[in-house]
Amino acid sequence: MINQLQQKYQLSMLALLGAVAVLGVSPFVVIRYQEGDFIAMLVDVLLIVGLISIVACAYCFKKIRIVSAIAAVFINAGAVTVAINNGVDGVLWVYPVCASTFILVRPVEALFINAVAGAVVVALADVFNIVSLNSFIVTSIMLSMSAYVYARHSLKQFDLLETLNTIDPLTGAFNRRSLRSGMAAALSSAERNGTQQLLAIVDIDHFKVVNDNYGHAVGDQVLRDFSAITMANIRKYDQFYRFGGEEFVLLIPEVSLQQQQACINNLREAIKNNLKTPDGKEVTVSFGVAPWLPGMTADIWLKRADEALYSAKARGRDCAVFSDDSAAIG
Incomplete structure (x- = not known):
């Protein structure tokens, strides 16, 4: 920015x-x-x-x-x-x-x-x-x-x-203050050029259990590791934000309809394979994904992604749900 x-x-x-x-x-x-x-x-x-x-x-x-x-x-x-x-x-x-x-x-x-x-x-x-x-x-x-x-x-x-x-000092991701300007720029680009944009809310599954079992220092390290893995597996022009607690937001521009599910699933798998607790247990994540639609505001875009995330949690977590699709990936 x-x-x-x-x-x-x-x-x-x-x-x-x-x-x-x-x-x-x-x-x-x-x-x-x-x-x-x-x-x-x-x-x-x-x-x-x-x-x-x-x-x-x-x-x-x-x-x-x-x-x-x-x-x-x-x-x-x-x-x-x-x-x-x-x-x-x-x-x-x-x-x-x-x-x-x-x-x-x-x-x-x-x-x-x-x-x-x-x-x-x-x-x-x-x-x-x-x-x-x-x-x-x-x-x-x-x-x-x-x-x-x-x-x-x-x-x-x-x-x-x-x-x-x-910048969020713990994870190195953009902070919530930056999210509004990032979404505004993404919406402006989408409306002007008609390019497809994805907004994904990512939640670390059972993060409270990690904190309870291993302590907050380990919880913080899991957040840092999650951010590092995510940023290593997205493109340089994708934007990664800490939304609050263990929730993060991804803005992914210029991804075709054919590539959207593969893009999200590949990232989910990379996190699952590399994010571990100190004793080697895997830590999974859930995705709520909302593709951009013409006329969509920032609040509606976030709401659709949030609703998809709740759906992903209801289906057992460790999956990705798109707001316009009833099927879960994962």
């Missing part, structure tokens, strides 16, 4: 940077006009219009990463243009733009953009007979490296936060 929290953060930072830049540049439009420097005034107006347009596109199209990259290139091009046209005063704009780039794009990308912008300024700006070239290069590099370290640290914090927010 793409990091939704980071997307919202990037969107808010893009809007904030746009607002700060517009407020910072706007007075210079008036100043350039009063000074009669209409070329510089036009550059400032273009910067303001461009920034407003970029932020508006981000809110409208939600392509935050692409729009942020465009914004990073745009503000650096603007800073370079101002530095070349406005001399010493223009060079000062390079520093805030350099720092802002690290907020908009990934740290390595920001380093590259800043390096290109800095090289163009050094090559074309006619100010280094007044400003020390060595000082400009050293201070630009120090600013870029400081911002790089901070941006890398922030990226790691977002990754950690995403893990804590979406």
Whole structure:
């Protein structure tokens, strides 16, 4: 899953940077006009219009990463243009733009953009007979490296936060909080493309007996082993969630009607053959499976799978029941 929290953060930072830049540049439009420097005034107006347009596109199209990259290139091009046209005063704009780039794009990308912008300024700006070239290069590099370290640290914090927010710490499966967004994406894909989707609720049979006979530490290990076996036997784009306790949910996209029963039964057999208690007794699972149907909501989809699971338990467990089929597999 793409990091939704980071997307919202990037969107808010893009809007904030746009607002700060517009407020910072706007007075210079008036100043350039009063000074009669209409070329510089036009550059400032273009910067303001461009920034407003970029932020508006981000809110409208939600392509935050692409729009942020465009914004990073745009503000650096603007800073370079101002530095070349406005001399010493223009060079000062390079520093805030350099720092802002690290907020908009990934740290390595920001380093590259800043390096290109800095090289163009050094090559074309006619100010280094007044400003020390060595000082400009050293201070630009120090600013870029400081911002790089901070941006890398922030990226790691977002990754950690995403893990804590979406992953069940015991089993490594996605947690229940992630399930709703995963189901929403699956339903959207199914409605848009007509691809078949399966939702399966998987319950470990007689798990309370495992806890009672062996203790909760062994029960936890059984949950971990079950998750590891399951994740090793599903495709990389299938999604596996811990629903609660010993119940888990599988979202299986793009599986044909002919393959559905074989897919579920193969997974059930793999779990049965490999999931054991400490004394070697097998641990089985029951499946309640609901294929996607047009117009189905997330709640109805879960309900149909849950009803199929209860049917599987009623038939003696260690089997899979499909919501649209009276026969049990296993």
